[in-house]
Amino acid sequence: MKNFFGVMFTFLFSLTSHAVGSKTYSYDKYLSELKAAPIAGDNEYPFFDEKAAAMLKPKLNIEAQRKIAQASELSEKSMSTEAQKIIQEISDIDSTDNNTNAAEELHDLIQNYSKPKKYSALPTDAQLIIAQLASLSPFRGILWRIRPYFEKARITHTAALTAFKNLAANLRWSLRSPQTKLAFRYISEPYTEISEVPAVIDTDAKFYTWLLNDVNPHLQTAAKRLNAIPIDSAKPLVWDNRILLGPNTFKDGIDRFKWVGEVERMMLVASYENSISQIYFFGSYSNHKFIELAKELGKLFGVDSLPLPFMEVQGVTLKQYREVIKNSDFQNFGTRLSTCTYSDKPCMELSYNYLLSATERMYAAWKTAQKREGNNIYAFNTNFAQVDIARGDINFENIRSLVKQRTMLRSLATGEPAEFDLPAFYKTPPQDLKKLLPTGFDEKKERTKTLKVGATSKTESYRNYFYGSPQTWNHIEEYKTFLPKVASSDDILQAGRVLTHATFGLVRIPGLNLAEQ
Known part of the structure; x- marks a missing residue:
């Protein structure tokens, strides 16, 4: 089945x-x-x-x-x-x-x-x-x-x-x-x-x-x-x-x-x-x-x-x-x-x-x-x-509320809030999904750290594992249909985290899922 x-x-x-x-x-x-x-x-x-x-x-x-x-x-x-x-x-x-x-x-x-x-x-x-x-x-x-x-x-x-x-x-x-x-x-x-x-x-x-x-x-x-x-x-x-x-x-x-x-x-x-x-x-x-x-x-x-x-x-x-x-x-x-x-x-x-x-x-x-x-x-x-009925109830209530109506969700991990309007996303969908993509990224491939070795200092370089991760969006307006309170790139990143935490990762929205990666 x-x-x-x-x-x-x-x-x-x-x-x-x-x-x-x-x-x-x-x-x-x-x-x-x-x-x-x-x-x-x-x-x-x-x-x-x-x-x-x-x-x-x-x-x-x-x-x-x-x-x-x-x-x-x-x-x-x-x-x-x-x-x-x-x-x-x-x-x-x-x-x-x-x-x-x-x-x-x-x-x-x-x-x-x-x-x-x-x-x-x-x-x-x-x-x-x-x-x-x-x-x-x-x-x-x-x-x-x-x-x-x-x-x-x-x-x-x-x-x-x-x-x-x-x-x-x-x-x-x-x-x-x-x-x-x-x-x-x-x-x-x-x-x-x-x-x-x-x-x-x-x-x-x-x-x-x-x-x-x-x-x-x-x-x-x-x-x-x-x-x-x-x-x-x-x-x-x-x-x-x-x-x-x-x-x-x-x-x-x-x-x-x-x-x-x-x-x-x-x-x-x-x-x-x-x-x-x-x-x-x-x-x-x-x-x-x-x-x-x-x-x-x-x-x-x-x-x-x-x-x-x-x-x-x-x-x-x-x-x-x-x-x-x-x-x-x-x-x-x-x-x-x-x-x-x-x-x-x-x-x-x-x-x-x-x-x-x-x-x-x-x-x-x-x-x-x-x-x-x-x-x-x-x-x-x-x-x-x-x-875990209590946790399951929270997840299902959040998912149902998210799909049905404009709603405020909170991260179960951090307590951060975000307001979503998923019905509006379907009613007035983006004209081009590519505009949901971020435009600014962490550009540093390597980072450096100065280490003290006895009486001397030594600078070591190491890989920046956050290289290429999203930081900014130029098309904030494209998100306002389903994120009514969004005003900055930080708001988009926060909404991505809240969506994952509040729905146990079961709800996927194009573009927003990329924000948390």
Whole structure:
């Protein structure tokens, strides 16, 4: 029970650091490709709010009072025949190299059970399986479809192959099962659709469109379906972990079966909503020359790692980072796209709506999880929620307040205050994310210190480990939308610290996360 999208998006993003884009791919060409593919969306999505939380509260209270399950309640007998059948059908797919149609068989299974009429007739525990499994569909053959990114240069192709092989090796080592190999074959092997080979993803606009118009709708469908699954709080659903690890695992039965209650369902839906929010945010800004920028940043970070632009910097100075991203070649990267709208709503507004819904769900789930009897029978072990309830309450209250409204937060470590207005950031977003970058840095590469050695003195030099760290910002006004009281560079640095301390590092705002590094 894990949101597959987050893992895949991070992996695909890191791979682009090895890619070389076409120098003839103009910004006008990029924009024309975007206009040819209008943004997809869902006007009937059931966002979660305080009213929904109030309606759900009685069920959550029942779940919080549920006693530890008897062994008979956590067994295959508690699962529907249809759920057992789906798990068996997945297990029956021969994922070895002897079966050249393994990926096709998995896809056919997903498509068959995902049909609206077929899906609606399934029992709730079977729906829980299919709703998640179907979100894998847009990733079918994705590693093959993006090959053109990597074959434009020999060194690029070699690096990509190495990354693919490492992923495959890590999957088979950490999750050595037929299902793991089957999933990897599904995302990596070529395929045809209605006797035609699907279009490759070989431009920034096509990568953008794939995320916004293929991945996002599938995630929205999964979230809606999971949200609609009725769960009896007095008798939660039973989940069989063999669906992930195969039929030859959990021989002693320990940890094989888990309960899925409202807490698990809400956390799962929230994870999808968070991914949808990230995609809409990504779509709000230009990714033109994304590949070339990734390549240049990759030279700083190394070929095996690449952070999300504007989000984090590790291993190099922020000064170096800024010099690359502010290069005139990337003047359009990170600029606001007015074309990203759905039903006359800007993508940033949609991004915020999903973020707020995810936050409210997680808050409600947290409040219930801390009250559930501490045990390991649920998919989410409530013992973790009860380790430090007081600190958890503070973090969740801060996160909820930050996302919902203009609010004052204080650092749990230093007591420093900072006022934030995150809703305003989404309502009136920056026109160019690059303007959030600092402009002044610690320029001293080395420092000196005079040491007394007996009757004499000796001056020693040593490395300044703060070299390249941010000190000043010329575009203070760009921050005032979501930092209403900011008046100086010191205020930006303080806000970055407060955000990390008050939310336990769980909230990330482009630009502001860089302020603390």
